[in-house]
Amino acid sequence: MADFTWYPSNGKAYSMMSNKHAEREITLYSLADVQLRFLCPADLDEVRTRCQDWFPIEYPLYWYEEITSSNSHFYSLAAVYQQQIIGLIVAEIKPHSYLNDEDTGILAKCFSDCDIAYILSLGVLKEYRRNGIATLLLDSLLKNLMTPERRKVKAVFLHVLTTNSAAIHFYERRKFRLHAFLPYYYSIKERYKDGFMYVLYINDGQPPWTLYDYIKFMCGRVANGAGFFPWVLLNVHKALGWLWGHHESTEQDHH
Ligand SMILES: CC(C)(COP(=O)(O)OP(=O)(O)OC[C@H]1O[C@@H](n2cnc3c(N)ncnc32)[C@H](O)[C@@H]1OP(=O)(O)O)[C@@H](O)C(=O)NCCC(=O)NCCS
Numbered sequence: 001m002a003d004f005t006w007y008p009s010n011g012k013a014y015s016m017m018s019n020k021h022a023e024r025e026i027t028l029y030s031l032a033d034v035q036l037r038f039l040c041p042a043d044l045d046e047v048r049t050r051c052q053d054w055f056p057i058e059y060p061l062y063w064y065e066e067i068t069s070s071n072s073h074f075y076s077l078a079a080v081y082q083q084q085i086i087g088l089i090v091a092e093i094k095p096h097s098y099l100n101d102e103d104t105g106i107l108a109k110c111f112s113d114c115d116i117a118y119i120l121s122l123g124v125l126k127e128y129r130r131n132g133i134a135t136l137l138l139d140s141l142l143k144n145l146m147t148p149e150r151r152k153v154k155a156v157f158l159h160v161l162t163t164n165s166a167a168i169h170f171y172e173r174r175k176f177r178l179h180a181f182l183p184y185y186y187s188i189k190e191r192y193k194d195g196f197m198y199v200l201y202i203n204d205g206q207p208p209w210t211l212y213d214y215i216k217f218m219c220g221r222v223a224n225g226a227g228f229f230p231w232v233l234l235n236v237h238k239a240l241g242w243l244w245g246h247h248e249s250t251e252q253d254h255h
Helices: 041-054 061-068 133-145 165-173 211-224 228-254
Strands: 035-038 075-081 084-095 115-124 153-161 177-188 191-201
Touching: 035 133, 041 061, 041 084, 041 115, 075 133, 084 133, 115 133, 133 153, 153 165, 153 177, 165 191, 211 228
Parallel strands: 115 153
Antiparallel strands: 035 075, 075 084, 084 115, 153 191, 177 191
């Protein structure tokens, strides 16, 4: 992956909102000095230190080697300010059919041969939070996923601890929607913690239909009037045909 620098077109100044929990808050009046670039092997130690600080989960060394490798299949993007990594996003794209059991059901059946993006990690250095850095990183990922070459990617999803209100606010504000509650999903320091799965549909991706969608569809048909009654007649006719065929074949079996 080639390195690149991203500069916001508007040079917009961001003021920081109060964050009582941050030890030291740094307000970036402009994001123009923040550089976005892909990770490289030289970042391994810095990335490892950051992740150990930001996430309660311990990742094995090979994971850090993988995300910082120059030919990594991960989308591993860093936000760099004054030569230090102040933010990081790691995502991967995989076929929908490769998802774990608990992650299935994100896409409607017609998208079963499509791809899906998974955000493994997103973190920002404590003192730089609420400056729009995570937004910058996520926007860059989404922009990449919405290019014509990535049309097959129909959704982006992630897991988050149910107690991580900052991240939940962040993703909800970015239009991610709660998809599933995952009891005891995380094992952190030998204790089980609940998780949520959040999903954002992109590139015309759609979730499977729920009962509500079917009712909405029927109501739409009724509202349309003309289209609805032939549709009902056709389906009643089909059902009767099936029942009649079924009845005849069982009669023959008896003889
Ligand atoms: C979640 C996290 C990545 C957000 O990073 P950030 O750079 O502060 O996010 P942004 O500045 O782009 O925030 C954008 C919006 O998200 C919401 N948000 C972010 N942090 C929030 C918080 N602590 N409380 C409430 N809303 C928050 C706000 O709506 C914010 O907009 P605003 O500042 O205009 O109100 C950061 O808090 C973090 O690194 N947390 C620790 C690691 C982590 O939990 N990662 C997520 C794992 S899935």
